[in-house]
Amino acid sequence: MRIITAWVRVEVMVKYRVTVDRSACIGCGVAPTVCGKVFMLGTDNGKNRVVPKYEVDGNEDVSVGEIPEELLDCVKTAAESCPASAIKVERID
Ligand code: SF4
Numbered sequence: 001m002r003i004i005t006a007w008v009r010v011e012v013m014v015k016y017r018v019t020v021d022r023s024a025c026i027g028c029g030v031a032p033t034v035c036g037k038v039f040m041l042g043t044d045n046g047k048n049r050v051v052p053k054y055e056v057d058g059n060e061d062v063s064v065g066e067i068p069e070e071l072l073d074c075v076k077t078a079a080e081s082c083p084a085s086a087i088k089v090e091r092i093d
Pocket residue numbers: 020024025026027028029030031032047048078081082083084085086087
């Protein structure tokens with residue numbers, strides 16, 4: 001009898017949803033400074049938004065993005081630094 005054992009490595013891509021409350025944002029620029037890969041000040045109203053690469057929905061009042069796990073730390077830093085508490089991040093299950 002022949003027994004074959006195989007290990008299969010499964011990598012799960014964890015994503016996070018980032019929500020910027022643009023109506024609360026005061027446009028201080030901290031978020032794009034500490035996490036420029038995810039945030040930028042919009043040309044529409046000068047308030048923070050998720051960059052087009054990661055934005056999945058947005059308007060002048062809110063910007064929603066989905067980011068990979070490797071960007072979580074800089075998003076958390078931006079959220080913790082925000083004087084308006086305008087950035088939220090949550091895991092997508
Ligand atoms: S840190 Fe907060 S208030 Fe400042 S630009 Fe970013 S979201 Fe707006």
